[in-house]
Amino acid sequence: MASIPKNNQIDQWRSIMFLYDSALKAINTKIEIINNEFVQINKYNPIEHVKSRLKTPESIVKKLKRSGYDVTIDSMIEKLSDIAGIRIICSFRSDIYQIVDMIERQKDITVLYIKDYIKNPKPNGYRSYHMVVTIPIYLTSGPVETKVEIQIRTVAMDFWASLEHKIYYKFEGDAPDNLQQELKDCADMVDMLDAKMFSLNERILSYSKNNIAEQQED
Ligand code: 0O2
Numbered sequence: 001m002a003s004i005p006k007n008n009q010i011d012q013w014r015s016i017m018f019l020y021d022s023a024l025k026a027i028n029t030k031i032e033i034i035n036n037e038f039v040q041i042n043k044y045n046p047i048e049h050v051k052s053r054l055k056t057p058e059s060i061v062k063k064l065k066r067s068g069y070d071v072t073i074d075s076m077i078e079k080l081s082d083i084a085g086i087r088i089i090c091s092f093r094s095d096i097y098q099i100v101d102m103i104e105r106q107k108d109i110t111v112l113y114i115k116d117y118i119k120n121p122k123p124n125g126y127r128s129y130h131m132v133v134t135i136p137i138y139l140t141s142g143p144v145e146t147k148v149e150i151q152i153r154t155v156a157m158d159f160w161a162s163l164e165h166k167i168y169y170k171f172e173g174d175a176p177d178n179l180q181q182e183l184k185d186c187a188d189m190v191d192m193l194d195a196k197m198f199s200l201n202e203r204i205l206s207y208s209k210n211n212i213a214e215q216q217e218d
Helices: 006-042 057-066 073-079 093-104 155-170 177-217
Strands: 047-054 084-090 110-116 129-139 142-154
Touching (some): 006 129, 006 142, 084 093, 084 155, 093 142, 093 177, 155 177
Parallel strands (some): 084 142
Antiparallel strands (some): 047 084, 110 129
16 A cells, blocks of 8 residues: 555644544533533532543554554554543542433433443452543534543542552553552552442431421421
């Protein structure tokens, strides 16, 4: 196959990244609306914060090489699902599944696949809910379905994942056994903390409801 002239590749790269960037914007807006609707219905804010990012060219090349794929724009589009990534950080585990449900009900979002690392944590202790979705981006030439990876996790899970990520890269994936074991122990503590915070919150909510009911009876 004849090689593509360099400026064509640059143009192709720019057009592709424009699509991913637009998809991030579209999903971010949807999440904001979902959050606002949630606040209206449930009277509290389930989302602590949202982070979004486009994967860097270095990170794209590294991942393609690590997975044994060709380092080309076509293989990046076909094989990588997390070039556009959004992370939604929630207070409680139960919020995660409500948000997932609200995302799944959006008519223009197609869920390609999910990975529920909360129900099935990774052996290292990683917990998070991953959805790979597509959303149409309307260009003058027509709609282009564009992939976005949405990661949803609690504040505590996110705290753990950031530290684990740092250690993973520091030791290039080969951290000493004792460090890996301590991280796994921390992941179990994070899980316990999430469960405790959830039950505490439930008690606080039922206390407020009972208080209001008692005040109305008086
Ligand atoms: P980076 O450097 O964060 O971008 P798929 O995307 O489904 O085709 P993949 O990448 O194996 O294949 O999917 P998976 O398991 O859903 O992982 C996607 C991303 O989730 C990773 O991207 C990480 O950001 C995060 N992740 C997955 N496993 C772990 C883990 O054990 N620890 C931490 N801290 N994060 C994890 P990248 O490109 O691997 O890494």
